[in-house]
Amino acid sequence: MNTPLSRRTALQAAGATALAAGLSGLTATAARADDDNSAPKLVTYPRPSTMPTNTSFKVRVRTAPDGDWATLDIWRPQLEEINATTGSGKVLNTSMVYFDFQGCVEIEVTYLKGGTTKARVRPDALGIKPELGGDTLVFTLDEPRDVVVQINDEIFDCLHVITNHIDPNPPSADDPDVLYFGPGVHTVTGNVLTVPSGKTVYLAGGAVLTAQVFFKDVEKASLTGHGMLYGGPGGVLCEGSxxxxxxxxxxxxPNGYAGTFGESENVHVRKARSxxxxxxGDGFDVFSSTGVVFDGCFMRNSDDCFAIYCHRWDYYGDTRDITIQNCTLWADVAHPINVGTHGNTDAPEVLENLVIKNLDIVDHREPQMGYQGCIALNPGDSNLIRNVHIEDVRIEDFRWGQVIHMRVMYNTKYNTSVGRGIEDVYVKNLSYTGTHANPSLFLGYDADHGIKNVTFENLVINGLVVADSMKKPKWYMTTDSVQWYYNEHVTNLTFLTTAEAEAAAQ
Structure with a gap:
């Protein structure tokens, strides 16, 4: 059914039955405590019957310690694995549940295929240790977080648990400034929903919109809610806004990027999941934009989770003031974060003032050496990357790739000129624990297209604090201690302990 935007009342009616079913997810404790904003509460949402499911897990949730159990509907995201011999991609099914809560919840997960010998809840930095009995594990969350439950180290046949705070002020479906989609599956003509200035697209919990949301030359518009964009030509497209x-x-x-942001300004993406x-199948890509913040996102993608560029296609101009923070990243293909590939050889551009902070990178798999790096700074097309601050990044043992990769490049597949350089990069409190990392590479192109002024403070590789002052043979480079490499076109590469950095700042 094609649904005109003006028929919000029809959208309400279509979702009324599903909404009633979803409200059954309110625990008895919450129902008795409507007037107590601090009381534990739980809200679950039904999966529309036409949406695909997966059968590997049974999942129940309740408010801790003794709320009524609610069984959650299982959703089926799809993921990709690349065959390193043929280059072909294999699509694999996985599982996801989502719900909202306040207080503390207990989650019970049963692996229906059996044979469970171990279970893991990621990111590891959260310190969640599930109680495992047979094929059932139990763990608690004391605030909304997005986590992945792995059984027997399964990469794809795992469970993604997505959680939100309960929305205290959801918009009214009758609000003339709201394009409201209630629970159920919705389509729009042409599979693209164009959003006017000043309007909010609201996807209620349990809503599925099979379209791309398009912001074109608009201001003060938004896409919010605890529902879902599914399929469509892409997720979000934001141009000139x-x-x-x-x-x-x-x-x-999506049949494209989860989000494309081109020639836009002051964009805030918070707790989006992809x-x-x-x-x-990139996550969120930025082109020639200023003041873009990604905060609290969970990204599992079949190409770069985040890609930050200048000119490409019809987008022109510098990219600056970009922040990626408080996110969890899982790149089944390519990079968790990639910066700098695309630009304008005829009118060179700058990528500057980038902040990458408080991230958990749980996986990275890329067989091609030139496209590796949990964080990659790769200027091509006469781009200059400068003023980059990376802090509090925790990297778990990924499958295939590099911890960090900095290379001034001329990749003839994508570039028409060499990048101008990388300068003024500060990396603080980056850690990696694992055994699968290839050597990280720092490669200037030549004397005129180099890398300069890169400082690492408190770099920790498998528990070893890497510093120029560390004990090593006097003829060794500091990077030799962790099997990293930099060439002769890299200048002023420094490794400090926290104490040394603090002393230098005085």
Missing amino acids: KNIRVQDVIIMN FSSKGN
Whole structure:
């Protein structure tokens, strides 16, 4: 059914039955405590019957310690694995549940295929140790977090648990400034929903919109709610727009990027989640934009989770003031974060003032050496990357790739000129624990296109604090201690302990 935007009342009616079912997810404790904003509460949402499911798990949740159990509907994101011999991609099914809560919840997960010998809840930095009995594990969350439950180290046949705070002030479906989609599956003509200035697209919990949301030359518009964008030509497309907000939505299995932001300004993306399996299935890509913040996102993608560029296609101009923070990243293909590939050889551009902070990178798999790096700074097309601050990044043992990769490049597949350089990069409190990392590479192109002024403070590799002052043979480079490499076109590469950095700052 094609649904005109003006028929919000029809959208309400279509979702009324599903909404009633979802409200059954309110625990008895919450129902008795409507007037107590601090009381534990739980809200679950039904999966529309036409949406695909997966059968590996049974999941129940309740408010701790003794609320009524609610069984959650299982959703089926799809993921991709690349065959390193043929280059072909294999699409694999995985599982996801989502719900909202206040207080503390207990989650019970049963692996229906049996044979469970171990269970893990990631990111590891959260310190969640599930109680395992047979094929059932139990763990608690004391605030909304997005986590992955792995059984027997399964990479794809795992469970993604997506959680939100309960929305205290959801918009009214009758609000003339709201394009409201209630629970159920919705389509729009042409599979693209164009959002006017000043309007909010609201996807209620349990809503599925099979379309791309398009912000074109608009201001003060938003996409919010605890529902889902599914399929469509892409997730979010934002061009030439200002003061745009995207919050809480799940973007599942798009036929393109989860989000494209071109020639836009002051964009805030908070707690968006993305799953992809298609070729070039990037998460969020930024082109020639200023003041873009990604905060609290969970990204599992079949290409770069985040890609930050200048000119490409019809987007022109510098990219600056970009922040990626408080996110969890899982790149089944390519990079968790990639910066600098695309630019304008005829009118060189700059990528500057980038902040990458408080991240958990749980996986990275890329067989091609030139496209590795949990964080990659790769200027091509006469781009200059400068003023980059990376802090509090925790990297778990990924499958295939590098911890960090900095290379001034001329990749003839994508570039028409060599990048101008990389300068003024500060990396603080980056840690990696694992055994699968290839050597990290720092490669200037030549004397005129180099890398300069890169400082690591408190770099920790498998528990070893890497510093120029560390004990080593006097003829060794500091990077030899962790099997990293830099060439002769890298100048002023420094490794400090925290104490040394603090002393130098005085």
